[in-house]
Amino acid sequence: MKVLITGANGFVGQNLISHLAERDDIEILRFTRNDSLASLACLVAQVDFIFHLAGVNRPKDPQEFNTGNTDLTGALCDAVISSGRQVPVLYSSSSQADLSNPYGNSKRGAEELLSNLQSSANVPVYIFRLPNVFGKWARPNYNSAVATFCNNIARDIPIQVNDPLAVINLVYIDDVVARFIAVMDGKVSVQPFVSVEPQYSITVGGLVEQLTAFRDSRTTMISGRVGTGLVRALYSTYLSYLPPENFTYSVPKYEDTRGVFVEMLKTPDAGQFSFFTAHPGITRGGHYHHSKTEKFLIIKGKACFRFRHIVTDEFYELFTSGESPEIVETVPGWTHDVTNVGDEELIVMLWANEIFDREHPDTFSMPVGTEA
Incomplete structure (x- = not known):
């Protein structure tokens, strides 16, 4: 399928091209402000679909609104008629087409030309009155x-x-492009005015x-x-x-004789992410929480996690390593620690369900000890 994109070097055009280029069933022809109007007829004669994105919205001379919007669209319509083919045209108009200003008038004039093309030559036309695209x-x-x-x-x-x-x-560029491509693929039958969601x-x-x-x-x-x-x-x-x-x-790194600790990301309501290291034989932790919970993932090395219930004195330990990814969760009311039981540095990813609050840390020191 061959498609023509006018305004191919513009913001919307570049995004559309980058998405279409990911497909192996599309060949893209381009028309930019550096090309002459005389080349339009040859381009239109080759393609199966037209994305008419070219336009002027901030000219030095207001007359350029008509030249770059209405007149260019008229030339495109003439090229479609000259081709003798009913090549569908998708036009990126503006929500300002409802307004009585030079820009809005020029976009509305372009819309009217396309509507005439649709009624007189039975050419499929799709008009998008876009708000601010970002x-x-x-x-x-x-x-x-x-x-x-x-x-x-x-x-x-x-x-x-x-x-x-x-x-x-506002409408987001990826949503605009997705809707444009859906029209091209024949998945949208609404004519001539088509909207983009969400707005x-x-x-x-x-x-x-x-x-x-x-x-x-x-x-x-x-x-x-x-x-x-x-x-x-x-x-x-x-x-x-x-x-x-x-x-x-850069983010802060806290380092001592045990290893390093680095916080990566915090969220207002879903906790925080960090990582730490431990040298061989080093134990980190030895504390419990009343409400805070954590998830540990060994990235590299071998570790022994030990737990002890702070009331019943029940003891539990487990071994895990970076070779077999496994999440270890800390449970409220159990004091816990982790020991590097390997010969290399232990690297551990850590998620906690809340941001660390130095005023109310919910972290209380209590050695785990060994199994009795």
């Missing part, structure tokens, strides 16, 4: 406030917020607060719920604006 590769100070804020906050560049209570409506709303102040929290998490090591919804999409977007020299950051 995600990786959007240009700061051009595509969206999200791009600008991500870029500046990631680089400690001051940002300007005129109205923190203003609401921004998100957030205040400008809320956006800045969230992005700032991403930045600060490198210092506090506390990460929010970045695995779902808008926060997930914003987190991925924010990270995409980090300069390569900031791909890494």
